[in-house]
Amino acid sequence: MSISGARGTVTMHDVAARAGVSVKTVSNVVNDYPHIRPATREKVQRAIDDLGYKMNLSARSLRQGRTGIIGLALPELSLPYFAELADSVIRAAEARGVVVLIEQTGADRQHELDVLTSDRRQLTDGLIFSPLELGPDDADALKVDYPLVVLGERIFGGDWDHVTMNNVDAARAATQHLIDQGRRRIAVIGAHAGETMGSAALRVLGYQAALAANGIPLDPDLIVEGGLWHRATGAECVAHLVDSGVEFDAIFGLNDALALGALHALHARDITVPKDVAMIGFDDIEDASYTSPTLSSISPGREEIAQEAVDLLLARIAGGEDPYRRVIADFTVMPRESSGA
Amino acid sequence: MSISGARGTVTMHDVAARAGVSVKTVSNVVNDYPHIRPATREKVQRAIDDLGYKMNLSARSLRQGRTGIIGLALPELSLPYFAELADSVIRAAEARGVVVLIEQTGADRQHELDVLTSDRRQLTDGLIFSPLELGPDDADALKVDYPLVVLGERIFGGDWDHVTMNNVDAARAATQHLIDQGRRRIAVIGAHAGETMGSAALRVLGYQAALAANGIPLDPDLIVEGGLWHRATGAECVAHLVDSGVEFDAIFGLNDALALGALHALHARDITVPKDVAMIGFDDIEDASYTSPTLSSISPGREEIAQEAVDLLLARIAGGEDPYRRVIADFTVMPRESSGA
DNA sequence: CTGTTAGCGCGTTCAA
DNA sequence: TTGAACGCGCTAACAG
Numbered sequence A, B: 001m002s003i004s005g006a007r008g009t010v011t012m013h014d015v016a017a018r019a020g021v022s023v024k025t026v027s028n029v030v031n032d033y034p035h036i037r038p039a040t041r042e043k044v045q046r047a048i049d050d051l052g053y054k055m056n057l058s059a060r061s062l063r064q065g066r067t068g069i070i071g072l073a074l075p076e077l078s079l080p081y082f083a084e085l086a087d088s089v090i091r092a093a094e095a096r097g098v099v100v101l102i103e104q105t106g107a108d109r110q111h112e113l114d115v116l117t118s119d120r121r122q123l124t125d126g127l128i129f130s131p132l133e134l135g136p137d138d139a140d141a142l143k144v145d146y147p148l149v150v151l152g153e154r155i156f157g158g159d160w161d162h163v164t165m166n167n168v169d170a171a172r173a174a175t176q177h178l179i180d181q182g183r184r185r186i187a188v189i190g191a192h193a194g195e196t197m198g199s200a201a202l203r204v205l206g207y208q209a210a211l212a213a214n215g216i217p218l219d220p221d222l223i224v225e226g227g228l229w230h231r232a233t234g235a236e237c238v239a240h241l242v243d244s245g246v247e248f249d250a251i252f253g254l255n256d257a258l259a260l261g262a263l264h265a266l267h268a269r270d271i272t273v274p275k276d277v278a279m280i281g282f283d284d285i286e287d288a289s290y291t292s293p294t295l296s297s298i299s300p301g302r303e304e305i306a307q308e309a310v311d312l313l314l315a316r317i318a319g320g321e322d323p324y325r326r327v328i329a330d331f332t333v334m335p336r337e338s339s340g341a
Numbered sequence C: 001c002t003g004t005t006a007g008c009g010c011g012t013t014c015a016a
Numbered sequence D: 001t002t003g004a005a006c007g008c009g010c011t012a013a014c015a016g
Helices: A012-019 A023-030 A038-051 A057-064 A080-095 A109-117 A136-142 A167-180 A199-213 A231-244 A256-268 A302-317 B012-019 B023-030 B038-051 B057-064 B080-095 B109-117 B136-142 B167-180 B199-213 B231-244 B256-268 B302-317
Strands: A069-074 A099-104 A126-129 A148-151 A161-165 A186-191 A223-225 A250-253 A278-280 A297-299 A326-329 A332-334 B069-074 B099-104 B126-129 B148-151 B161-165 B186-191 B223-225 B250-253 B278-280 B297-299 B326-329 B332-334
Touching: A012 A023, A012 A038, A023 A038, A057 B057, A069 A080, A069 A109, A069 A302, A080 A099, A080 A256, A080 A302, A080 B080, A080 B099, A099 B080, A099 B099, A109 A126, A109 A136, A126 A302, A148 A302, A161 A167, A161 A302, A167 A186, A167 A199, A167 A250, A167 A278, A167 A297, A167 A332, A186 A199, A186 A231, A186 A256, A223 A231, A231 A250, A231 A256, A250 A256, A256 A278, A302 A326, B012 B023, B012 B038, B023 B038, B069 B080, B069 B109, B069 B302, B080 B099, B080 B256, B080 B302, B109 B126, B109 B136, B126 B302, B148 B302, B161 B167, B161 B302, B167 B186, B167 B199, B167 B250, B167 B278, B167 B297, B167 B332, B186 B199, B186 B231, B186 B256, B223 B231, B231 B250, B231 B256, B250 B256, B256 B278, B302 B326
Parallel strands: A069 A099, A069 A126, A126 A148, A148 A161, A161 A326, A186 A223, A186 A250, A250 A278, B069 B099, B069 B126, B126 B148, B148 B161, B161 B326, B186 B223, B186 B250, B250 B278
Antiparallel strands: A297 A332, B297 B332
């Protein structure tokens, strides 16, 4: 019998010996197996407490073939949207008894591919994957042999669940919101040239649809490219717009970080929001409620996305064989000061 | 021999059989054991590739008593400072070949205690712990039998490493910066009554020291309580200040989130920053560079903190027996528009 | 309701 | 330089 204080030294056998039962009984107790005599349970529990026994989770994982860990791969936690998403995912996972291992891909294509085949996948029972660079052409890379839930754009052709939002409709609603405030020269910042299926492309599509629906001509000069959706990029886009001399009376930031950077750049140029330029973002990060002026945005239902993703993943891990699903989270327009609503 | 494509089915035995060697040799190859004949190594590597072998990390963990996972316990990722810290910790860990399991304590005292004794500690080789509620009285709870690095305030009396910053000096510098701009009625928001050793208490101490050093009388009405250091709290503090009728010409937000909320509340009341009220925050989150006006702050050397914490933890995990260390990260005053510097 | 036993896949002796 | 055998701590069969 080992009664050392060293870590991981106390095993089920020690507990069993002290309680005068078999290891199986100890196992039953710690796993809340239903049919145990109260006296036995208590005896075992006392032995556990006395010895300070903690189950060796590696051994359990080896035996069960499951770790109780799910992976979450996202671009980076410094981006507020992903930090808030991770927060929600961790909460949802905790409520369901699993923990979360976060991997940052840095919005790097190779890194996104690596994460799918990394050794670490052996450590997780499944993966919630939020790709930024991968697209429909990479469907093959996503054909993995473990449970996978893809967040964001839909990538066709494989055995995985999706949790997405309707980017086109949401972007259309955002643009319509600006139009409803009487704006007609609406710039959009953060576009990705050449992309056809990513968030950027879909949101630009929604933007164009809204213009068309209102008979507003599309001016290509109002569509500003911007690679990484960081605040700095938003500021650069505004610099570009202003320097180019294009007239504009509103800006649709393809995400909030871009919009925050844009707000900053406008302010630096003494361009008043919303008087001179109205603005709306996308994601409804917490910041949006605290900027000056507060930032109108699209709330993508982050909490719902996180919970659905965790639920879908756990169902697959549990062996669910249902057809692969696509969950489309609801969005909401959040009018705030920046759009003058 | 199993050549199924099912997950985790290929073992070292399968690889050994295909390569015509023993498992020991395969193990040597995958662990980069130095003395292997090139031909053997190549043979084994080919078998690994052919079979798509991935090592079972649970088995390795069981055998070695180490998982290659470190825990990171922090209040919540929705707080930008902690999101950025987590980002840095994950990067530092990745560079050193380990992964990070994040647990959110929600700044709840019981949750902070639980995290220290949770079963999940069996899953991690050590823990980087950033407590908010625990203080010197809880030193006993921190006496754990696994490697531990404590971030933030120093908690005396146990076997663990600290990575802290000089809160008093940094707060003094922040306050001095406001004084240097000619401000004399400096409010501080986010104070915690009754606390003696936490960040709040130490920073208020630095604030008081700066006033004293400049012969400015201390007005208790300028010290505003605020529990959670969220944006909403900052806004409430300003509401309280304004409603109380106290005169003030500057605000020191004990962290940036408070300062952001305060900026928002001032703006809503048409109080101009920095003309009417100068402001400085603490943490230098990315937001601080993008608000309107940009927010002066104290940069706590987040990157340095993260790297030191990971290094210290890994040294302990590796069995380092050096005396427990206290690393004090450097801070920098970041003057921006909000303080009118 | 509880005990016995046989692996899960790996690293690590000890030999050869 | 490589091979054979054992056991890390646990759970799942199967008894009883």
